[in-house]
Amino acid sequence: MTAIQDVTTIVSVNWLYEHINNDNIVVLDATLSKATERGRHKLNDYIPGTRFFDIKDTFSDGNAPFPNTMISAKEFETAARELGINTNSTIVVYDVYGIYSSARAWYMFRSMGHENIAVLNGGLPAWNANHYLTEEYKEYKGKKGNLEVKYNDAFFKDYNYLLKNLMEVNKIIIDARSTDRFKGHVPEPRPGLRKGHIPNSENIPYGNLLEKGFLKDKESLQAIFEAYKNKDELIFSCGSGVTACILALGAEISGIKNYSVYDGSWTEWGSLGQLPLQRD
Structure with a gap:
């Protein structure tokens, strides 16, 4: 299918369902457990093709004294490439709460100069409410991406x-x-x-x-x-x-x-x- 050139800041689950198989769409689950909770949702409850954007353990500075501290531009670029993210990728990011940590991932990518990213409005609960297909999580094993970041401090x-x-x-x-x-x-x-x-x-x-x-x-x-x-x-x-x-x-x-x-x-x-x- 053809590539999507740009997306708005937020998209509906209907939009994602219609475009999920486009060539450059990358779907990220950026779920981060809330401070009052532990764990994540069941492992067979992911939007198809999801790649996990691990805010806590990969996309935060583990040596910083405070949680969720932004990592360096080079570290971000390397980790994003491991997820197969390219400079021309159209990213849709969601979480299991509706809208929570997905907004953090959206903001992080924008700080790195990648504007072609949208938050999935309603997140996984909205996807499930429409009875769209979900699947077990599969760790991304595909080709590395070529994302080039331009950090704006x-x-x-x-x-x-x-x-x-x-x-x-x-x-x-x-x-x-x-x-x-x-x-x-x-x-x-x-x-x-x-x-x-x-x-x-x-x-x-x-x-x-x-x-x-x-x-x-x-x-x-x-x-x-x-x-x-x-x-x-x-x-x-x-x-x-x-x-x-x-x-x-x-x-x-x-x-x-x-x-x-x-x-x-x-x-x-x-x-x-x-x-x-x-x-x-």
Whole structure:
């Protein structure tokens, strides 16, 4: 079949079902277990042809002190090529929750200059709800890819950047954690973290962008980000850099382009006692 030249930021399961056999389609499962959960779904429940994008053990820096830390461009390129990903690949990425860590994979590829990637709206639950075929996982044994990455470091920010910009009224830090976690009303799921939030940051829980596992429509997302559309920069944070990327996905679809992700997020900020915090 013919190759797909480009995809939108998000695609439906119907779209994937119709295009899954196109020459350059690569389907990735980027499921990452939530901090409160363990394990993955059953091993015979994958979209056909899936290759596993292992955020935890392959596409994160295992030597970093905090989880899900971005790896180097060279490491990313090498690991992606092992999955058979080419420069002209059209990637569709999903997870087992609907939309969760798939957004992180989407954001990582875009930071590496690969724009031809879309998140599967509704993920595996939506695929199964349509009674589309699934299969047991088969480790990818095919030809190595030729992906060439061009890393853009503007996609990720560190805590020093945030510290320098805490008082900047046109650079807004937005936290994707739940409101109770943001306000410091409940303990963090990771032991040893302080409760609270980055000073002057604002809160949009990532669940506000979702409805029954699907990303809300463009108009709803635009309404959520309306107050921020004229800001110089939005910096998204969360627990460990995963759900911040759901905010990035929503911002992108709503038409906002001036955003980045704080990679260390609250796992880093809440661990470093010298950094200021607020509680409500």
